[in-house]
Amino acid sequence: MKMFARQFNNSILHKLLVSRHFPMPQRLLSASVAEGNVVVVQEPNGGAPLKFPSVWLRDNCQCNCCFHKNTKSRQANWIRGNVESRIRNISGGHEEDVVAIDWFDDHKSVFKLDWLRDRDFAPTNRERYIEEVYKPSYQLWSKPDFPKVWRTFEFKDVMEKDGSFLQWLESLAVQGFSIIKNAPHDVTVARQLSDRIGFIKRTTYGEEFEVKSKENATNYAYLMSPLPLHTDLPYYEHQAGINLLHCYVQSLSHGGSNLLVDGFYVAERLRKEFPNFFEILLKTPVDWYDLGKDSGISFHNIWRSPMISLDVDGRYHRINENSMKRDSHFTIALEDVVPWYEAYDKFIELAYAETVEFKITPGEVFAFNNKRMLHGRTAYEDSPTNKRHLIGAYVDWDIIYSKIRILRSHKKKTKWN
Ligand SMILES: [Zn+2]
Numbered sequence: 001m002k003m004f005a006r007q008f009n010n011s012i013l014h015k016l017l018v019s020r021h022f023p024m025p026q027r028l029l030s031a032s033v034a035e036g037n038v039v040v041v042q043e044p045n046g047g048a049p050l051k052f053p054s055v056w057l058r059d060n061c062q063c064n065c066c067f068h069k070n071t072k073s074r075q076a077n078w079i080r081g082n083v084e085s086r087i088r089n090i091s092g093g094h095e096e097d098v099v100a101i102d103w104f105d106d107h108k109s110v111f112k113l114d115w116l117r118d119r120d121f122a123p124t125n126r127e128r129y130i131e132e133v134y135k136p137s138y139q140l141w142s143k144p145d146f147p148k149v150w151r152t153f154e155f156k157d158v159m160e161k162d163g164s165f166l167q168w169l170e171s172l173a174v175q176g177f178s179i180i181k182n183a184p185h186d187v188t189v190a191r192q193l194s195d196r197i198g199f200i201k202r203t204t205y206g207e208e209f210e211v212k213s214k215e216n217a218t219n220y221a222y223l224m225s226p227l228p229l230h231t232d233l234p235y236y237e238h239q240a241g242i243n244l245l246h247c248y249v250q251s252l253s254h255g256g257s258n259l260l261v262d263g264f265y266v267a268e269r270l271r272k273e274f275p276n277f278f279e280i281l282l283k284t285p286v287d288w289y290d291l292g293k294d295s296g297i298s299f300h301n302i303w304r305s306p307m308i309s310l311d312v313d314g315r316y317h318r319i320n321e322n323s324m325k326r327d328s329h330f331t332i333a334l335e336d337v338v339p340w341y342e343a344y345d346k347f348i349e350l351a352y353a354e355t356v357e358f359k360i361t362p363g364e365v366f367a368f369n370n371k372r373m374l375h376g377r378t379a380y381e382d383s384p385t386n387k388r389h390l391i392g393a394y395v396d397w398d399i400i401y402s403k404i405r406i407l408r409s410h411k412k413k414t415k416w417n
Pocket residue numbers: 061062063064065066067107108109
């Protein structure tokens with residue numbers, strides 16, 4: 001066995017090739033340090049080399065001192081001054097597919113090839129990780145696309161089969177909505193689905209909420225009037241992620257239909273067709289508020305946020321729209337008010353142009369991404385023998401994405417449907 005041991009020099013590329021056998025074995029893993037303190041790992045079967053800054057390797061040492069395996073936590077505190085982590089000796093072992101590093105501070109690290117490959121800094125690998133593990137990409141849809149993105153699932157399958165359950169959650173993440181059919185005529189359906197994912201998001205209006213016409217309603221949704229396109233709870237910083245609406249009793253009157261539009265698609269149209277308006281809705285904060293009393297509890301919620309929010313990667317994150325919950329307090333500069341209304345007016349025009357209408361029936365659960373979809377309802381009329389009654393619940397995206405990751409990792413290990 002031949003080991004390399006020489007001082008690391010920043011300016012020269014050192015290539016190390018370690019072979020335990022002679023003649024040449026079939027598989028060889030090489031590891032070297034290139035300019036800029038970057039470790040280059042060449043896989044035995046060729047392909048693009050994997051590259052890692054040495055400071056990152058030192059920070060992510062997997063030994064028992066540096067990493068606590070049970071809690072999957074880094075336990076080494078950051079030691080000031082080791083940004084220039086220096087490597088005395090590096091070797092690739094082809095038998096175990098590992099890269100071993102001796103550091104100048106006498107610490108030793110061993111990294112498995114699989115582990116390194118999974119964390120390679122190449123753009124394609126980072127994109128793969130974001131798509132497969134972090135969050136799958138959205139499929140934005142227009143009004144004509146609606147039949148193509150319509151997904152239905154059986155309640156029993158979602159509750160009992162992990163494969164169907166995962167597909168349902170993925171449809172919420174990707175298309176932004178779906179319908180569950182054949183749920184029992186039971187007031188606990190929304191709770192059962194929430195519990196299957198994790199737990200209900202409690203709000204000012206309680207855990208489950210009933211959408212039905214109420215005398216002395218405390219919320220606009222509790223009237224029979226048409227409900228314009230909106231997102232729920234824009235006045236919360238920690239806004240609910242999805243809305244589960246179980247149709248318990250549907251109105252036999254002409255109305256009571258659901259309105260739905262993909263807010264991200266509308267924002268994308270605005271970005272392409274009216275970029276100035278897009279910028280205004282991205283930058284101008286709006287005061288969303290909710291002031292009232294429900295079940296004896298008084299509340300005054302306010303959240304200042306633009307209509308369109310992007311995430312750190314520039315993807316759509318959240319659309320805020322709710323004309324009922326937009327405050328008359330508008331805490332922006334006087335000269336910014338009229339431009340905002342012009343941009344808002346265009347957004348609403350596009351939103352209604354892309355809106356679809358359908359009417360869910362008893363036993364169906366309409367689930368949608370509340371940070372993305374704008375939803376509404378046409379006016380209806382109750383009669384003494386027919387009172388429209390939906391039961392809703394919210395669940396947070398943190399809980400849903402976590403469940404998607406867990407189900408996907410199980411799927412990788414075992415074949416199931
Ligand atoms: Zn270590």
